Amino acid sequence: MWRTLIVEDEQPARASMRKLFKKADIPFEIVGEAADGREALAIIREIRPDVVITDIDMPIMDGVKLLMQAREEGFDCRFVMLTAMSEFEYARQALEYGASGYLLKLSLDVNGLRQAMMKVVNELEQREKLRKVDKWFPGGNQAEPTDHPEMNRIIGYIEEHYAEEITLKGLAEYIRMDASYVSDLFKKKTGSTLTHYIQNRRIQAAKMLLAETDKTVSEIGRQVGFENDNYFIKIFKRWCEATPNEYRKGIASD
Structure with a gap:
């Protein structure tokens, strides 16, 4: 199971995300939650999750700044951005910094989540493969x-x-x-x-x-x-x- 952190300033949205993950039957375990980017960064430093699902529009530190800071500190966890249509340009910016993809909050369902997260599975498996390559x-x-x-x-x-x-x-x-x-x-x-x-x-x-x-x-x-x-x-x-x-x-x- 890939260890996953949910970052979202609204508690009902975090609860909804947990339910979707459970219904999607995908190999991810939610090991933490955060209400803003600064709190999330502290958790990333402590538990080093494999994946961060983060909202873009949050107080204190938004999702894009969280991604940039995590990369600057050397963390290679995968990032998937939660975004509304009005925030789409921010999602594109996040992709430039290596985000694995984005999820549209208003239309997110089990199938969409499963499809996006299985792409992340492939990336995580590739990362582990690269870490083990030392034969030559x-x-x-x-x-x-x-x-x-x-x-x-x-x-x-x-x-x-x-x-x-x-x-x-x-x-x-x-x-x-x-x-x-x-x-x-x-x-x-x-x-x-x-x-x-x-x-x-x-x-x-x-x-x-x-x-x-x-x-x-x-x-x-x-x-x-x-x-x-x-x-x-x-x-x-x-x-x-x-x-x-x-x-x-x-x-x-x-």
Whole structure:
């Protein structure tokens, strides 16, 4: 069960949300409630929920500011925004900061809640998968999720397909977003361009294979996604300041 915090300034609305969650029969457990963003932030710090369902329009601290503050403090819980039609622009702003989606308060029903929250389930499962990926990342350099679910989907795709041909166009189609927007957002969220991220992923895998197998440099290059031996050696040297053979000899002499 995914631990869930409900943030809503009206108590009847919080009670209604609890009933909807129960009727929807979804894998979420409501572990806390808050009446405003400041109270919610204190609870997030204390219990670290997996999901925050928050109203946008609240006193003291609104839902968007709560999301921004939680992200600034490093919390990667999923956010789903509760909004009225008049607050829709705020909901769009929240999506830019990595909210998983929004729910329209006046028309919310069991089916709508279930559909929205199952999307969150997929994101949470992807987050956990990313946290456990360390097979090819010695020294603790494992991929960590960002605070943006679609960028996490891209990272997850790279983890599974780094040895295959990966293009910006293909990744953009995979998450159904504009290619130029994906490129800019990925760099903003990870601090790396897509090209450098993929190269680094392949080089980390190559380093592991060089250290733990007796496969040739050519075989390893192809296995991690480089079709051309010379290009593999060039990129490896750029990242490691040594050729694959030099790296292997260095590992052997340690």
